[in-house]
């Protein structure tokens with residue numbers, strides 16, 4: 001199998017990045033992680049780039065043309081797929097149009113419910129019975145694009161933010177990898193790109 005060269009965008013802890021790197025070591029997993037982009041030079045997740053010798057790019061979002069720098073690095077590293085894994089920055093319409101249908105995101109709720117930030121707090125406040133995560137393509141609207149996969153669990157009595165987060169994130173690791181396998185098996189992405 002020819003693995004798709006993938007770039008993972010992060011802003012923080014990078015536990016989804018760690019999981020994707022781990023899965024990508026399996027010879028039958030359809031992607032390899034070839035580049036990591038972050039808007040946060042203190043992102044803990046950058047350690048996974050360092051210990052795995054994966055090239056990384058720290059961008060300064062205060063600079064006007066920072067997205068051009070990213071596009072340049074993506075081109076140089078022959079990246080054909082982008083995984084957003086906790087990237088806390090809005091991506092411009094122009095950038096999205098360059099990578100249409102090639103950017104996927106993971107969100108810690110059952111979309112279309114609870115788009116945006118502070119997801120866990122809002123889920124608990126609404127006393128939801130179920131929660132989970134969603135892997136989806138991104139489009140111009142926030143947390144809105146076509147859904148690739150969702151997984152859910154029932155929220156137990158007494159769950160606080162920590163429990164909800166822990167449960168959601170362990171489901172995210174499985175979901176991200178399964179979503180990539182699903183794209184590989186059931187779409188023509190791998191043939192086209």
Ligand code: GRF
Nearest residue numbers: 013014015016086106107108
């Ligand atoms: C994940 O829970 C993801 O759903 C959200 O940001 C979080 C990132 O966590 N978009 P990590 O950096 O992968 O640990």
